[in-house]
Amino acid sequence: MHWAEKIADKIIKRNPDKEEYVCAAGISPSGSIHIGNFRDIATSLFVAKALVKKGKKARLLFSWDEYDRFRKVPVNVKAVDPDNEFEKYIGLPYTSVPNPFETQHANYAKYFEAEFMDSIKKFGIEMDYRYQTDMYTSGKYKEDVIEAIKKRKEIFDILDSFRTQDAEEGERDAYFPVSIFCPECGRDTTKIISVSDDCTVAEYECECGHKGTFDFAKEFNCKLAWKIDWPMRWRYEGVDFEPGGKDHASPGGSYETSSVISRKIFGFEPPMFQGYEFIGIKGSTGKMSGSSGLNLTPETLLKIYEPEVILWLYSKTDPKKAFDFCFDEGILRQYFEFDKMYNEYMEGKANEHNSSVIEYSLIEGRSIKTVPMGLLVQLGSIVDFNVPMMETVFEKIGTPYKYKDFDTRLERAKYWLYQCAPESANKLRGWRDWDLYNTLSDEEKKEISLLYDYIKAGDYDLDSLNTKLYDIPKEVFGADVENLKKIQGQFFKNVYRLLISKERGPRLYLFLYAIDRERFMHLLDFSFPKTEEEEALEKAAMEAEKEPEKEVKVYGEPDEVQPIVEPEINVDQFFAMDLRVCKILKCQEIRKAHSNYKLTLFDGLRERVIVSSIKNDYKPEELEGKKIIVVANLAPARLTGVTSEGMLLAGTNNACGCQVIFVDDIIPEGTRIC
Known part of the structure; x- marks a missing residue:
C-alpha cells in the first residue's frame, strides 16, 4: 500500500463522517521558494489524492505566511540592493516590504509568491490559497486572538514546560502571545505593557519610541506567535492533516508544542502530522535556502526534470526518508527507473504499489513519452542536438523516434549536459594528438590508419561500420590472437582519445556514423608531419592550462605546549x-x-x-x-x-x-x- 493511503486510512478512522477533509501546507515567502519546501505541498497533495481515491472529498489548503516578519535579506535581493537599503525593512511583515525587482508585483511577498505559483501550475496542482495578511487584517481571527490573550498564562505554562531553563521572576505575568505592528515604524518591535480586564485593549510601547493603545476588537495589525498561530489556524480551517520538516517533528518541537496548545487552549484535536526528511542535491553542495542563494526553485529544477518525474520522486519515497535531486549522472538513472515503472504501469504489469506511485505522479492533460534520457544525451552530444540528424540516427539504430516523441525531453537533456555535466559532453579535438599517437605501438598505429582509410572511402552503412570496428584489430593482430577482446577495447580507447581526448564516449559506431566525417577524419590522419598551426594551437593550450604555482609555506617545529595558567571560569x-x-x-x-x-x-x-x-x-x-x-x-x-x-x-x-x-x-x- 502506498504511504499516502496508509495516512488516509488513519485520517478517515479518526473522523469517518466528515464531509470534506482538509490537507494543509504553508510557506513563508522569505525569498525564492526552494524545492525542499515543495515536499510540504507534495506530501499533502498525495494524501488528498489518496482520500479521493477512497471515495472521500478532500481539499488541498495552502497558506502563504506573508504576515510573518521580514528577518533577513536574501542573496538575490542583495544583488540588486548594493546600498543595503532593505536592511531597514527587517521587522516589517513581508507584505509591507517593497518589491525589490522591477516587476508589477505589489510588494516583496507578492513577487516571491507569484514566482512559486507560476511553477506550481506546471505540476497541475490545484490549491485553495490563504493569504495570512488578508486573514489577519480583515479581522477574521480577532476572536481567536482575544481568546489567546485571555489564556496567555496557560499558554506560557505550556511553552515553559518545553523549555530546559526555569522562567525568570515576573516573566509569566509579562508574557503576551501576540505582537503588535507599530503604526509609526511598521515593525513588530513593540512590547505590551498592560491589557484591560476583558483583554481587548492593550497599552504598548515600541523600540522606535512610539507609545499607544491597541483595541484587538477593532484593530487588526497584529499577529500571534508561530506556535499559537499554527494551532489557531488548525481550528479555524478544520485541518485534518499537515506535514512538516523533521525539525518541527522532533520531540519538543513546534508540532508537539502546538498540539498541546491546540487541545488545551483552543479545544481542537490537532491534525495528523507527518514529519519529513529534507531533500539532498547530488552534483551540487550546500543547504537549500531561499536566503542563502542556493535557492533551487521548482522552476529551476523543471529545466532538467519533467514535472511527472519530480512528482514521482516524492511519490515513491516515504516522507521519513531522504532522497536526492541529481545534477550529476544520477539523473539519467532516475529517468530510466521512472520510464521502466511508467511503461510497466501502462502495460498493466505494475504491482499495486507501483501503480499507485505512478498514478499520484500523473498530470491531467499531459502525455509522457519515454524516449530514454540517456540516449537523448548520448546522441545529442554527438550531433549537437540537431533534430533532423537525431531523427536520422534514431532511424538507423532501429528506434525511429520523431521530434514529437522527444520534444519535451530534448531541451532538458541539452540543458543538463551543457549546464550541469559539461565534462560529459563529447567535443572533438581541434588538432591531431601527436603526443598520444607517438606512444602507440606500430600495430596500434596501423589500426588507426586502416580506420582512416575505411572512413575516407565512405562506402559503409551503420551495421557495416560497427562490424569493421571490431574487425580492424583482427586484421592487424589476427583473429586467433589471445586477449582479442582486450585488444579491441584498447583500439576503441585509442580512437576515443584521438578524437575527444577521453577513453570512453558514446557508442563508437554511432559516434562515427552520426557526425559529418569531414569534421573528424583529419584527427585520424597521421600521414604528414605536425604543422606550424598545430604547434601554435598546442602551445597556446598548454599556456592556458598552466596553473600559477602555489606558494608553499615552510613552518618550523611546534611550539612547546604551555600549561593552562588562566583562572577557571564557570x-x-x-x-x-x-x-x-x-x-x-x-x-x-x-x-x-x-x-x-x-x-x-x-x-x-x-x-x-x-x-x-x-x-x-x-x-x-x-x-x-x-x-x-x-x-x-x-x-x-x-x-x-x-x-x-x-x-x-x-x-x-x-x-x-x-x-x-x-x-x-x-x-x-x-x-x-x-
Whole structure:
C-alpha cells in the first residue's frame, strides 16, 4: 500500500463522517521558494489524492505566511540592493516590504509568491490559497486572538514546560502571545505593557519610541506567535492533516508544542502530522535556502526534470526518508527507473504499489513519452542536438523516434549536459594528438590508419561500420590472437582519445556514423608531419592550462605546549561570550596596514566589519565566501583606522602559522557556538 493511503486510512478512522477533509501546507515567502519546501505541498497533495481515491472529498489548503516578519535579506535581493537599503525593512511583515525587482508585483511577498505559483501550475496542482495578511487584517481571527490573550498564562505554562531553563521572576505575568505592528515604524518591535480586564485593549510601547493603545476588537495589525498561530489556524480551517520538516517533528518541537496548545487552549484535536526528511542535491553542495542563494526553485529544477518525474520522486519515497535531486549522472538513472515503472504501469504489469506511485505522479492533460534520457544525451552530444540528424540516427539504430516523441525531453537533456555535466559532453579535438599517437605501438598505429582509410572511402552503412570496428584489430593482430577482446577495447580507447581526448564516449559506431566525417577524419590522419598551426594551437593550450604555482609555506617545529595558567571560569562566564558563525562577504586591504585585513561579514542579522591581522597568512580569495567563528559581543575597537566589531577565532603555532578556524558551509550564518 502506498504511504499516502496508509495516512488516509488513519485520517478517515479518526473522523469517518466528515464531509470534506482538509490537507494543509504553508510557506513563508522569505525569498525564492526552494524545492525542499515543495515536499510540504507534495506530501499533502498525495494524501488528498489518496482520500479521493477512497471515495472521500478532500481539499488541498495552502497558506502563504506573508504576515510573518521580514528577518533577513536574501542573496538575490542583495544583488540588486548594493546600498543595503532593505536592511531597514527587517521587522516589517513581508507584505509591507517593497518589491525589490522591477516587476508589477505589489510588494516583496507578492513577487516571491507569484514566482512559486507560476511553477506550481506546471505540476497541475490545484490549491485553495490563504493569504495570512488578508486573514489577519480583515479581522477574521480577532476572536481567536482575544481568546489567546485571555489564556496567555496557560499558554506560557505550556511553552515553559518545553523549555530546559526555569522562567525568570515576573516573566509569566509579562508574557503576551501576540505582537503588535507599530503604526509609526511598521515593525513588530513593540512590547505590551498592560491589557484591560476583558483583554481587548492593550497599552504598548515600541523600540522606535512610539507609545499607544491597541483595541484587538477593532484593530487588526497584529499577529500571534508561530506556535499559537499554527494551532489557531488548525481550528479555524478544520485541518485534518499537515506535514512538516523533521525539525518541527522532533520531540519538543513546534508540532508537539502546538498540539498541546491546540487541545488545551483552543479545544481542537490537532491534525495528523507527518514529519519529513529534507531533500539532498547530488552534483551540487550546500543547504537549500531561499536566503542563502542556493535557492533551487521548482522552476529551476523543471529545466532538467519533467514535472511527472519530480512528482514521482516524492511519490515513491516515504516522507521519513531522504532522497536526492541529481545534477550529476544520477539523473539519467532516475529517468530510466521512472520510464521502466511508467511503461510497466501502462502495460498493466505494475504491482499495486507501483501503480499507485505512478498514478499520484500523473498530470491531467499531459502525455509522457519515454524516449530514454540517456540516449537523448548520448546522441545529442554527438550531433549537437540537431533534430533532423537525431531523427536520422534514431532511424538507423532501429528506434525511429520523431521530434514529437522527444520534444519535451530534448531541451532538458541539452540543458543538463551543457549546464550541469559539461565534462560529459563529447567535443572533438581541434588538432591531431601527436603526443598520444607517438606512444602507440606500430600495430596500434596501423589500426588507426586502416580506420582512416575505411572512413575516407565512405562506402559503409551503420551495421557495416560497427562490424569493421571490431574487425580492424583482427586484421592487424589476427583473429586467433589471445586477449582479442582486450585488444579491441584498447583500439576503441585509442580512437576515443584521438578524437575527444577521453577513453570512453558514446557508442563508437554511432559516434562515427552520426557526425559529418569531414569534421573528424583529419584527427585520424597521421600521414604528414605536425604543422606550424598545430604547434601554435598546442602551445597556446598548454599556456592556458598552466596553473600559477602555489606558494608553499615552510613552518618550523611546534611550539612547546604551555600549561593552562588562566583562572577557571564557570558556565555562565563562558556563555557571556557570544560566539557566532559569520560569512565573509568581502576581504579588503587597509591602506598603510602591513598585516591587517578589513573583513565584511554577515552574521545572520546584518553586515558587520572586523579587522584581523591575517594578511600575511591568507589572500582575499582564500577567505571570501568562507564561514568563520566570531566573538560577536566584543566591544568595538578602532584598529588601523577602521572600527572593528568583533574578533575571529584562529590558532597560531610555529608549526602551522596562523590558521583561521573555518566551519562547514551547511551551518547557517548567525548560529551560536556553544
